[in-house]
């Protein structure tokens with residue numbers, strides 16, 4: 001049996017002190033839906049497990065004047081019960097509803113989903129189109145990082161060993177209110193995305209004033225499709241051939257691999273279809 005030390009701190013500062021002390025040996029545990037399978041599969045060995053699940057200051061959703069703040073310990077189930085999320089960031093609400101099953105949703109946290117940094121992470125894709133900012137803290141410093149700069153590779157983030165996520169924020173704005181999330185899996189529930197898409201759109205006087213597009217499972221990390229966004233901006237929504245041209249650009253911008261769930265060719269093809277469905281729903 002591999003030796004594990006278990007600590008259950010009661011405040012954020014206690015956690016930050018432990019991370020400073022233990023560095024690479026420390027492993028934060030939130031909902032444990034990723035950590036536990038990783039311990040079982042011996043991907044995590046000889047660690048100091050730092051269970052943060054009792055720390056109330058890291059939990060909950062609040063709506064401030066011009067932004068929505070989500071504690072990293074907020075569960076996926078809590079997102080689906082939140083009026084603030086359904087009103088201000090519907091794209092995130094839709095993704096939460098399609099996440100795993102009720103048992104996993106009751107345990108899995110938003111922070112844990114982002115730090116896992118799976119290319120398929122279902123919370124990352126909508127939070128990318130909400131242009132979320134992560135509050136990241138160590139005992140020495142606090143910083144704000146845009147989610148689009150957070151992922152650096154499959155299961156790799158910019159988080160240092162003494163840092164943790166202490167908050168996730170997005171603006172209360174017109175574009176964030178109008179979003180659509182679609183997840184394509186091999187079955188209707190408990191599926192890892194073959195491909196997923198989130199689109200947020202603001203149309204003014206029939207023109208695309210702002211658009212944000214993100215996809216999951218079609219690149220080494222969840223990605224924003226900034227080339228397609230730039231192409232669509234300021235175009236008339238119903239202009240001839242717009243969607244067809246955008247579909248081609250979506251297929252050019254994604255960078256998928258083949259795995260047991262789908263081939264790279266299929267993922268590239270279906271990315272265009274998902275874009276078309278999401279865009280049509282919003283216009």
Ligand SMILES: Cc1cc2nc3c(=O)[nH]c(=O)nc-3n(C[C@H](O)[C@H](O)[C@H](O)COP(=O)(O)OP(=O)(O)OC[C@H]3O[C@@H](n4cnc5c(N)ncnc54)[C@H](O)[C@@H]3O)c2cc1C
Pocket residue numbers: 027028029030031032033034035036037072073098099100101104107108109110111112113114115116120121122123163164165166190191192
């Ligand atoms: C049966 C099953 C179904 C699943 N279905 C889905 C699905 O549909 N969609 C999907 O995207 N994922 C799915 N997952 C994966 C998993 O549930 C999610 O990624 C979940 O959100 C992880 O959150 P957690 O709180 O359980 O993380 P944990 O397992 O507790 O932690 C995951 C990682 O995040 C780190 N961490 C956690 N919180 C913080 C923090 N605040 N700061 C810094 N590091 C932190 C931990 O150290 C660890 O490295 C599924 C998993 C299972 C077992």
